[in-house]
Amino acid sequence: MIDPVLASRLQFALTTIVHIIFPVMSMGLAPFLIYFTWKDIRSDDPVYEQLRRFWTKIFAVSFVVGTVTGIVLEFEFGTNFAAFSTAAGELFGGPLAIEGMMAFMLEATFLGVFVFGRERVGDALYFVSSIAVGLGTWLSAVWILIANSWMQTPRGFEVVQEGGQRVIHLTDPLAAYANPRFPWMFVHMQNAAVESVALFMAGVGAYYVFRHHIWDYTVVEIGFWEKTMKIGIAALLITAPLQVLHGDAYGRHVAETQPQKFAAMEAVWETDSYVPEYIVAFPTDLQDLTDPRAKELFGLGIPGGASWLASGGDPQAEIRGLNTFETEAPPVALVFWSFRAMVGMGFWFLLLAFWGGYRWWRGQLLEDDLLHKALMGSSLLGILAVQLGWVVTEVGRQPWVIQGVMKTSDGVSPGLTGAEATLTLAGFALVYTLLLVLYTYVIARIVREGPPGNDELETPTPELGPEEPPTVGAGDD
Amino acid sequence: MTEAVAGVLAATPIVASLADGPLFGLPLPELWFALLFAILATFLFLDGFDFGAGAVFATRDDDAERETILAAIGPFWDGNEVWLVVFGGTLFAAFPRVYADLFSRHYLLMFGILGALIVRGLAPEMYEQRHDDAWQRWWGRAFVVGSVLAPFLLGAFVGNWVLGSERSLTLHAVVVGLTVVALTVVSGVAFLRLKSRGALRTDIRQYGEAAVVAYLVLVVASLASLALVSARIRTGVTSLPVLALVGLSVALATGYVMALRRDRDHLALGLSGGLTYGLVAAVALLLYPAIDPASGLTVEAAIISTLPLNLMSIGAAILLPLITSYFIVLYSAFSGPAQPTEGY
Numbered sequence: 001m002i003d004p005v006l007a008s009r010l011q012f013a014l015t016t017i018v019h020i021i022f023p024v025m026s027m028g029l030a031p032f033l034i035y036f037t038w039k040d041i042r043s044d045d046p047v048y049e050q051l052r053r054f055w056t057k058i059f060a061v062s063f064v065v066g067t068v069t070g071i072v073l074e075f076e077f078g079t080n081f082a083a084f085s086t087a088a089g090e091l092f093g094g095p096l097a098i099e100g101m102m103a104f105m106l107e108a109t110f111l112g113v114f115v116f117g118r119e120r121v122g123d124a125l126y127f128v129s130s131i132a133v134g135l136g137t138w139l140s141a142v143w144i145l146i147a148n149s150w151m152q153t154p155r156g157f158e159v160v161q162e163g164g165q166r167v168i169h170l171t172d173p174l175a176a177y178a179n180p181r182f183p184w185m186f187v188h189m190q191n192a193a194v195e196s197v198a199l200f201m202a203g204v205g206a207y208y209v210f211r212h213h214i215w216d217y218t219v220v221e222i223g224f225w226e227k228t229m230k231i232g233i234a235a236l237l238i239t240a241p242l243q244v245l246h247g248d249a250y251g252r253h254v255a256e257t258q259p260q261k262f263a264a265m266e267a268v269w270e271t272d273s274y275v276p277e278y279i280v281a282f283p284t285d286l287q288d289l290t291d292p293r294a295k296e297l298f299g300l301g302i303p304g305g306a307s308w309l310a311s312g313g314d315p316q317a318e319i320r321g322l323n324t325f326e327t328e329a330p331p332v333a334l335v336f337w338s339f340r341a342m343v344g345m346g347f348w349f350l351l352l353a354f355w356g357g358y359r360w361w362r363g364q365l366l367e368d369d370l371l372h373k374a375l376m377g378s379s380l381l382g383i384l385a386v387q388l389g390w391v392v393t394e395v396g397r398q399p400w401v402i403q404g405v406m407k408t409s410d411g412v413s414p415g416l417t418g419a420e421a422t423l424t425l426a427g428f429a430l431v432y433t434l435l436l437v438l439y440t441y442v443i444a445r446i447v448r449e450g451p452p453g454n455d456e457l458e459t460p461t462p463e464l465g466p467e468e469p470p471t472v473g474a475g476d477d
Numbered sequence: 478m479t480e481a482v483a484g485v486l487a488a489t490p491i492v493a494s495l496a497d498g499p500l501f502g503l504p505l506p507e508l509w510f511a512l513l514f515a516i517l518a519t520f521l522f523l524d525g526f527d528f529g530a531g532a533v534f535a536t537r538d539d540d541a542e543r544e545t546i547l548a549a550i551g552p553f554w555d556g557n558e559v560w561l562v563v564f565g566g567t568l569f570a571a572f573p574r575v576y577a578d579l580f581s582r583h584y585l586l587m588f589g590i591l592g593a594l595i596v597r598g599l600a601p602e603m604y605e606q607r608h609d610d611a612w613q614r615w616w617g618r619a620f621v622v623g624s625v626l627a628p629f630l631l632g633a634f635v636g637n638w639v640l641g642s643e644r645s646l647t648l649h650a651v652v653v654g655l656t657v658v659a660l661t662v663v664s665g666v667a668f669l670r671l672k673s674r675g676a677l678r679t680d681i682r683q684y685g686e687a688a689v690v691a692y693l694v695l696v697v698a699s700l701a702s703l704a705l706v707s708a709r710i711r712t713g714v715t716s717l718p719v720l721a722l723v724g725l726s727v728a729l730a731t732g733y734v735m736a737l738r739r740d741r742d743h744l745a746l747g748l749s750g751g752l753t754y755g756l757v758a759a760v761a762l763l764l765y766p767a768i769d770p771a772s773g774l775t776v777e778a779a780i781i782s783t784l785p786l787n788l789m790s791i792g793a794a795i796l797l798p799l800i801t802s803y804f805i806v807l808y809s810a811f812s813g814p815a816q817p818t819e820g821y
Binding site: 060061063064065067068069070071072074075077078079080081082083085086088089090091092093094096097098099100101102104105106108109110111112113115116117120121125132169170171173413414415416420423424427431435438442445 | 496551552553555559563565566569570577579580581587592594606607781793796797
């Protein structure tokens, strides 16, 4: 049996990290769907109706899976983190309740109209429902991130003893909810969601464009896929640079407000100045696996880089080391590597955006097979980067569930047994694996079927054939 | 920047006055207790009729009829289910200790509910993804199992809550669970009759009639079984308001059968809603003034402090009418019978 604290943490980690995929898809798709709906109503080009219908299918599946996995998260606060819920419910429950009433309701009711109602309601109401759905997904993030940001940089409360229990009372709602962390989290998360969907669109579009223009396969709806790829690249051109810019500012904010997390991100144990920004770092000894920089075997760093990032431009700035904190350090290697992988991907997306933009500008977008392959290979990386970002955020703040106020281990339900927690953890591991497989299968199926409305035109894609192009290559035409 | 804004706003007298006392001197703890159960009842009614539709699904073999059932609930069920999220959120926000105690005490039951809801939510979406027999047979089964198991376990949870039971699945909880399943079939039949024509519509009337009789029997059995083990509930059951609710339920059930026979489907659905709100009202009456009998917590003791309570009250006063308007838009956009070709 796993210890109930560890099992609860693993369970929450598992259920959150799977759940986040679906809101990322729905939040990221929202602005695209509003745009497609608007163009569908206003323009004569049938491709927009196809785009709207195709991406609405993907949105609907994502939303359903997001709903069922989201209810799980809400309930887990009560089932697994009862001590946290009791102590902090007054501050934390409010945003969750308002999220349900303000955002989730808006999204779920108008989704019914949006998915099923094109023939039943007028253009105006239909367009309004696309906005309502999109607004709902974004407002959901607002309230969830208000709750989460309060845990990262808690404000506006007092801790009192009530009947032998520590209870947190709200004293200043504006300080608590207009939290300093919130804007950074929100901007970074929303932009990441749109960027992830842009990558997915560009990747899926590139797959068909590649088959059609490079491999000379017959793809009947090639106009649709070209459009999809272009829209994806266009959105990437906007979101990828922004993500790097505010990611940098967000990092600085973390360094100021959660120095322990920042030290874990950089694996800094001893307080030091002129700290390098390590791109990679490996320990000499396998026993030190949890500390990438222990007696460095190999490290590649930019001198003064971490100090420069933390202070916003001063390579000499001091970074407080993990050893100076009273509480034990979070799992350093996990935070260190997740952060590097996320940032690395962020720069890769930026490169992809410029690459795609440049080819487009030169009129070579349809011929660059290497770009197509890069886009295909990157289509799911945006979502992965978001997950890694959440690992940095949530693992990095350990051992605190509320930074500096309450430890995660003190937040777990007191009556929970190891057997119960292990049983549900195993159950969720199974169910969520199946969920992921099913979701991937269904999305892949929707993508394979292509845009709706032209079933009779659809040429079946060839059976899984040789890796080599069946006809002349790109260079020959 | 946000800190500066917050500083300016915090200095305003409105925020300061919100911490002084309850909004307009209202009895907010009792209002939130009532609101909590109103939300639970709304969930049980709205998601209840699509759970019931899922149970009816099991009795239909015809593909077109099955598609009609799915098309009937398609636009609605997601919105309906959000009431459960709002219920959880409201319990968490207004009575965090109860939320924490209750959910962690019935740990495995809660995960059973979540599992059933996952299966239930996924099944219709999956059913429509592929049109081959084996796939649809299995997802059809999953849809039925989820539709029956979810209300059963929710009922069991509420039964335990009222009884103040420590254990996950007591006999009393099972009886209450079955009661809720019967109730979902009652409203599911009324809903599907509104949404269908032909054989489906005429055939299911008998299920509705059987379910409403079963429901009445099970309500009495539930009350009796709970009263047998708890003196507190014995007193509650014999009190006038609860007896009045039982009487009302018999009248509503009779009306329901008559409405079905005269093809007054809207009325039948409304009456099944009355039964649902009546059942949940009885639960609230049996609990009050406690909100969690197992820990002896009363409504007054479990409520959060004044400032956040006032804020939540303002939020709910603005949002609940808005939500109602969304549902009116949704239900009027999809009024009338559903076609098997509609939907996913």
